Amino acid sequence: MIIIFSKNYGENTTDNVLNWLYHHKKDDEVIVRINGDDLLSKDFYIDISNSEFNFNNQKIDNQIVNTIWFRRTFDEDFLNIEPKIFNEFHNNKTLENHLFSELRTIYRFLESFLDNSVWINTYSESLNKLKTLKLAEKHGLNIPDTYITNKIEIINKLAADKSLITKPISDAVTLFDNDSHYMMYTSEVSEIKKEGYIFPTKLQSKIDKKFELRIFYIDDVFYSMAIFSQNDNKTKVDFRNYNYKKSNRNVPYKLPVKIESSLKELVKELNLKTCSIDMIVSKDDEYYFLEINPVGQFGMVSKPCNYHLEEQMALYILKNYEENNNKIKK
Numbered sequence: 001m002i003i004i005f006s007k008n009y010g011e012n013t014t015d016n017v018l019n020w021l022y023h024h025k026k027d028d029e030v031i032v033r034i035n036g037d038d039l040l041s042k043d044f045y046i047d048i049s050n051s052e053f054n055f056n057n058q059k060i061d062n063q064i065v066n067t068i069w070f071r072r073t074f075d076e077d078f079l080n081i082e083p084k085i086f087n088e089f090h091n092n093k094t095l096e097n098h099l100f101s102e103l104r105t106i107y108r109f110l111e112s113f114l115d116n117s118v119w120i121n122t123y124s125e126s127l128n129k130l131k132t133l134k135l136a137e138k139h140g141l142n143i144p145d146t147y148i149t150n151k152i153e154i155i156n157k158l159a160a161d162k163s164l165i166t167k168p169i170s171d172a173v174t175l176f177d178n179d180s181h182y183m184m185y186t187s188e189v190s191e192i193k194k195e196g197y198i199f200p201t202k203l204q205s206k207i208d209k210k211f212e213l214r215i216f217y218i219d220d221v222f223y224s225m226a227i228f229s230q231n232d233n234k235t236k237v238d239f240r241n242y243n244y245k246k247s248n249r250n251v252p253y254k255l256p257v258k259i260e261s262s263l264k265e266l267v268k269e270l271n272l273k274t275c276s277i278d279m280i281v282s283k284d285d286e287y288y289f290l291e292i293n294p295v296g297q298f299g300m301v302s303k304p305c306n307y308h309l310e311e312q313m314a315l316y317i318l319k320n321y322e323e324n325n326n327k328i329k330k
Contacts, residue, residue, distance in 0.1 A: 001065045141289040155192060160191075188237055211226045211281055226252075226253040232246065252307070
């Protein structure tokens with residue numbers, strides 16, 4: 001049995017990988033997809049004492065579950081808990097955090113419960129981006145000068161000496177209101193015209209870039225795409241601030257052997273089987289590591305570069321299935 005953890009909406013990548021799985025799989029291979037909000041809408045039953053797990057009237061036996069691909073779980077707004085009046089906000093937010101904690105605990109338990117399986121990424125496989133930067137440096141990769149501070153005077157002093165950008169310390173989130181949504185992009189830093197303290201902030205030296213790289217890693221292979229975002233004022237700081245009228249040019253790219261070697265060492269130390277990697281190539285042809293996403297979108301790399309990564313992902317899942325199956329038989 002193969003299990004895929006994902007979500008219902010906005011996850012075309014999972015849909016496409018599943019199509020390829022069904023195309024390549026053998027008749028005796030059972031594939032079960034569990035979406036995050038299925039835990040609220042479909043039959044879900046765990047008997048911890050007797051080690052029983054049933055989902056949607058199907059028994060999920062640890063002895064027959066062979067391979068698990070953890071893709072996603074749920075969107076942060078799927079519980080739909082909204083404060084009715086302002087002074088209820090704290091209680092509603094506390095309740096929402098509690099319910100998410102309940103669901104996260106279930107997912108973390110399933111990692112230990114389904115321990116007979118090969119896991120291709122796990123729910124608990126989140127990375128500390130600051131620690132990852134230090135590890136990248138340890139493995140010979142350049143990183144931008146990086147600072148964390150809450151003091152406005154320090155920010156202004158740094159900004160007076162060099163060009164700076166700021167980005168979230170952890171993962172970015174999307175904010176919504178009734179009319180629109182608001183993304184957290186990488187932004188340039190300018191002088192703050194006051195003194196005192198702000199919330200702790202990450203600052204990095206701004207790299208004068210030739211182009212950006214989005215890289216997907218799977219089965220010991222790097223599939224890289226160069227993004228020529230620097231000539232468009234809308235995308236030159238962050239390519240995710242898309243110009244839908246005039247898209248950036250995206251092309252396949254071959255990483256230098258030395259960079260690939262360093263990235264493999266980093267990925268191995270982080271114990272990742274697949275991931276997305278962001279890098280920048282500067283105008284003086286230096287490579288700078290930015291961050292790794294253990295889940296990561298790969299459709300944006302797959303289609304422009306004709307890498308067919310959705311099929312590669314399906315074949316990788318089946319490869320792990322066969323290898324684990326042979327190991328169990330021995």
